[in-house]
Amino acid sequence: MNRMRFGALLVSEDRMVGFYLSHRVVLTVPRPGVVRAVSYEQFGKCRVFARNGVAIGLFDAMIRAAETGARFGNSLEMVNYSLNFPEKSDFAFLCSYMVQKHGADMEDFEIKNIQDDPDNPTNQQWRSEMENFDVKKEFNSKYEEARQRFGKRPNILVCGYTGSGKSSLVKAILGDVVPDSAIGDGAPKTMGYDCYENDLVKIWDSKGLELGETEESFTEETRRFVRSRQDDPNVDNHIHLVWYTIQGPGARVTDCDKNLIKNIFNTKNVIVVVTKSDITRPNQKTALQQVIMESGVPADRIIFTCDEEGGSQGCKELMNLSYAMLPDAYKDAFMEAQRIDREAKIQAVRDKAGKAKAIIATATTAAAGAGAVPIPLSDAAVIIPIQVTMIASLAGLYGLKEEAVKQSALPFVARLAGVFLATSLLKLIPGLGSAINATVAATLTGAMGLYVKSNFEESAIAKIEGRPAPDLGFDVELFKKFYAEYKKNKTEAM
Amino acid sequence: MSERSQQVLLREMILDLHYRLRLADDLFCNAAESLVSAAALENWNSRGEAIRKIREYSQALRIIHQDQCRIMEGKHAVFPAELEEWTFDLPDGETQAQLHLKRLHAIAEGLELVLSRELLKMEVSK
Numbered sequence: 134m135n136r137m138r139f140g141a142l143l144v145s146e147d148r149m150v151g152f153y154l155s156h157r158v159v160l161t162v163p164r165p166g167v168v169r170a171v172s173y174e175q176f177g178k179c180r181v182f183a184r185n186g187v188a189i190g191l192f193d194a195m196i197r198a199a200e201t202g203a204r205f206g207n208s209l210e211m212v213n214y215s216l217n218f219p220e221k222s223d224f225a226f227l228c229s230y231m232v233q234k235h236g237a238d239m240e241d242f243e244i245k246n247i248q249d250d251p252d253n254p255t256n257q258q259w260r261s262e263m264e265n266f267d268v269k270k271e272f273n274s275k276y277e278e279a280r281q282r283f284g285k286r287p288n289i290l291v292c293g294y295t296g297s298g299k300s301s302l303v304k305a306i307l308g309d310v311v312p313d314s315a316i317g318d319g320a321p322k323t324m325g326y327d328c329y330e331n332d333l334v335k336i337w338d339s340k341g342l343e344l345g346e347t348e349e350s351f352t353e354e355t356r357r358f359v360r361s362r363q364d365d366p367n368v369d370n371h372i373h374l375v376w377y378t379i380q381g382p383g384a385r386v387t388d389c390d391k392n393l394i395k396n397i398f399n400t401k402n403v404i405v406v407v408t409k410s411d412i413t414r415p416n417q418k419t420a421l422q423q424v425i426m427e428s429g430v431p432a433d434r435i436i437f438t439c440d441e442e443g444g445s446q447g448c449k450e451l452m453n454l455s456y457a458m459l460p461d462a463y464k465d466a467f468m469e470a471q472r473i474d475r476e477a478k479i480q481a482v483r484d485k486a487g488k489a490k491a492i493i494a495t496a497t498t499a500a501a502g503a504g505a506v507p508i509p510l511s512d513a514a515v516i517i518p519i520q521v522t523m524i525a526s527l528a529g530l531y532g533l534k535e536e537a538v539k540q541s542a543l544p545f546v547a548r549l550a551g552v553f554l555a556t557s558l559l560k561l562i563p564g565l566g567s568a569i570n571a572t573v574a575a576t577l578t579g580a581m582g583l584y585v586k587s588n589f590e591e592s593a594i595a596k597i598e599g600r601p602a603p604d605l606g607f608d609v610e611l612f613k614k615f616y617a618e619y620k621k622n623k624t625e626a627m
Numbered sequence: 628m629s630e631r632s633q634q635v636l637l638r639e640m641i642l643d644l645h646y647r648l649r650l651a652d653d654l655f656c657n658a659a660e661s662l663v664s665a666a667a668l669e670n671w672n673s674r675g676e677a678i679r680k681i682r683e684y685s686q687a688l689r690i691i692h693q694d695q696c697r698i699m700e701g702k703h704a705v706f707p708a709e710l711e712e713w714t715f716d717l718p719d720g721e722t723q724a725q726l727h728l729k730r731l732h733a734i735a736e737g738l739e740l741v742l743s744r745e746l747l748k749m750e751v752s753k
Contacts, residue, residue, distance in 0.1 A: 137647055139640055139694055154636065155643030170639070192697060199636060245650060576660060613666065620664055 138188030140195040142212070142231065143242060145179045148224055150208045152195035153181070153188070156244050160199055162208040168198050173244055181242035187235040191216075275522045279529020283488065284333065285369060287463035288362070289455075290326070292339040292355070292393060293378030298408035302378060302438065303329075303336055305448050308472045310336055326358055333470035333532075337372065348389040356397050373463055374455055375403045379421065381413030381437065386424040400429040404454055410437035410447065448473050469532045475597055482593045486586075488530055493582030496523035501575035520578055524585050531589040580616040587615070638749055640698050641742050647691050648739050654684040655735065658728055666721050674715040677724065681710055685731055688738070695738060699745060704734045 141153040151161030151171075158170035159179075173179075194215040205211045213222050218230070231237045291299045303311045311329045329336045337358075342351045362372050375398045379386060394403055405425050410418065418437060425435050436454065438447030452473045459467055468481040499519045592602040661677035685706065692704055707730050714720045714727075 137643075138690065139643070139697065155639045156646045157642070158639060189693075199632075576664075616663065 138192075140191035140193075141188040142182040142191055142237075143176070143179045144182070144239065145177045147177065148209075149176065150212050150224075150227070151176060151179075152191065152198060154195070154199075160195060162205045162211045165206050166204055167202060168205070168211055179242050180239045182231045182235070182237040182239055187231070187237045190235065271518060271521050272525045275525030276529050279526040280332075282526075283530045284466045284469070284532060285462045286330070286333060286335050287373045287459050287467050288335045288337060288369075288371065289374045289376060290337040290339070290359075290372045290398075291376045291378065292342070292398075294342050294344065294380065294387075295340070297378040297380045298438075299338055299376075299378050301440065302376065302406060302408060302448075302451075303338065305438075305440070306452055306473055307334055307336070307470050310334060310470070311338065325354060331470070333466040342389070344387070348387070352389060352392060352397065355393060359397055372398075373402070373459055376451070376455075377403055377405045379405060379407050379425070381407045381410045381417065381421065381439075386421060386428070391424075391428045394425075394428045394430060402458070403430060403434065404451065404458070405430050405435045406447075406451060407435065407437045409439055411439035413437070453477070465532075478597050479594055482531065482590060482597070485530055485590070489527055489582075489586045489590075492523055492526045492530065493579060493586065496520065496526075496582060497575045497579040500578035520581055523578065523582055527582070527585055527589050531593040533589060533592060576616070576620060580612065580619040583619055584612050584615040634749065637698060638746070640694075641746055641749075644691055644695055644742055645739065645746075647687075647694075648735055648742075651684065651687045651691065651735060654680070654687050655728075655732060658684045662724055662728060665715065665724075675712065678710050678712060678714065681724065681728055681731070684728075685709060688731060688735055692734070692738060695742070699741070701741060704737060706734065707731070 137153065137156070139153060143151050143153055143159055145151075149161060149163075151159035154160045154170060158172055159176045160168055160170055161176065163169055163171050163175065194212075198211050198215040201214065203214065205214065209222075209224060209227070210220075212218070212227060213220060216230070218226065228239075231239075291303055293299050300311045310331050325341060326337045326339055329338060339351075339355070341347060359372060362370060365371060377390070377394055377398070379390060394400060394405065407413065407418070407421055407425075413421075422432060422435055426432060434454065436447050436451045438451060440446075452471045456464055456467060456471075456477075465481065465485070468478060471478065496519050588603065595602050658677065658680040661673065661680045665673040665677040689706060692706075696703060707727055710724060710727055714723055717723060
């Protein structure tokens with residue numbers, strides 16, 4: 134900054150001299166003739182005799198050079214004239230004069246590029262886009278993307294004879310994903326698979342497998358169904374886990390059961406659930422386990438469950454085993470969907486800190502890039518889309534459902550946008566909203582990310598514990614705390 | 628030098644002052660960020676850093692103002708006295724520093740406004 138003053142003396146690599154007139158042009162004598170303004174491109178890489186006071190003294194000399202109509206042989210003659218030097222003074226004389234008279238050193242000189250030139254059409258287009266930026270629409274779109282990324286729904290196929298307790302099992306573990314009307318009285322139904330789904334999980338519930346003549350056709354129907362799913366190029370449509378139910382008191386594993394478990398489903402993806410174990414005798418359990426193991430299912434993947442007052446026995450083990458067996462991408466949604474183990478669910482929320490950190494780090498880097506050039510005209514609006522994406526991604530990660538987003542997160546984002554678009558930042562620094570740079574953009578985004586992550590984590594846990602979600606209103610003091618944390622130890626703070 | 632040439636030189640210098648004001652915005656950002664930081668962290672280093680950056684911004688504006696006065700007539704801006712190292716030790720130190728920065732920013736806006744008016748006048752008289 135200090136070196137940019139009207140009249141500062143510039144020296145090019147080939148010893149052409151000139152006066153700083155502006156960031157665009159230098160006053161010099163590019164070829165024999167009168168004084169001309171030439172661009173820095175033409176003038177070439179140069180150095181400057183700096184010090185504030187120097188340029189003040191040289192300003193009049195520059196004006197004198199500009200006003201004269203005299204013809205000069207070269208730029209040095211122009212300087213000799215304007216500084217009243219002896220006519221044939223050389224470059225060494227000039228240097229010695231600058232050092233002795235003004236105490237000026239020669240320093241490197243470069244024009245800093247400002248990209249957000251108001252005359253630049255690209256920037257005008259960008260501003261126009263910013264004016265039309267729809268926070269709500271952008272948030273919803275990014276939220277959906279995040280749900281696709283972080284909340285991949287597992288497909289769980291539940292198979293077993295009619296009345297073996299499939300629907301009740303699903304209800305015990307995943308809640309109301311299967312409607313009550315689907316839990317029948319054991320009466321035969323049409324053959325095939327019913328699909329029940331919510332935001333977190335998709336259940337394929339078999340129907341119509343009866344002892345006797347339907348077994349063969351059911352097996353064939355299942356073979357076709359499984360093949361069609363597993364042949365789908367999109368792995369999200371594959372069957373990720375099979376719960377195969379066998380009624381305990383019947384103490385019988387049919388050939389159809391064995392065939393389905395061993396040949397139709399991949400035994401590696403199958404958990405066999407023996408239901409109604411409370412009314413199954415111990416010797417029946419042992420016998421059942423033995424036969425199931427002969428079908429290729431190891432003992433630790435045979436779970437005995439029963440409905441008892443105060444909770445369903447065995448369901449926690451089934452849940453934990455299912456969580457362990459599901460591919461990683463589908464674990465989060467399953468953990469969120471299950472209603473058996475609250476502690477595990479809370480722990481899973483806390484375990485999302487690593488992913489949250491990655492989201493915040495990405496946004497922080499992007500914000501630093503966006504603010505690499507100070508943007509004085511459009512406030513901090515440039516970082517709002519980045520922050521909206523960050524907040525939407527965090528909302529998606531923590532599984533704030535649509536309603537929660539509408540009730541809390543979205544108004545929060547709108548308020549956030551308001552904060553940045555207003556002329557003040559958090560009432561702390563009046564005027565900060567009128568300009569932003571890389572450091573500020575990155576630091577504010579990082580602190581904002583920590584603040585939002587903390588809020589969303591709290592909301593997600595409150596939801597699990599059945600408490601009302603905390604207010605996501607903007608708390609200045611709390612934000613200051615997160616800012617301090619972020620500033621103190623940037624990444625570790627997350 | 629012809630009047631037209633003078634106008635061309637003047638316009639070039641006004642554009643340069645505009646450019647320098649925009650560079651100064653960067654310094655303003657640094658100063659403001661340091662001030663937010665000092666307010667949040669409340670430690671000696673961050674306060675010292677904030678004062679240093681505010682002064683840097685102030686110096687840049689003063690130079691721009693001096694150059695502006697050199698090429699244009701008009702009222703001179705009144706800069707607030709430089710902040711002292713111990714400003715933050717005062718009971719209302721944080722507020723004083725904020726007001727100081729706000730004042731400097733207002734001066735920058737004022738300078739820009741004057742330059743824009745001058746440019747507009749030149750465009751109209753063309």
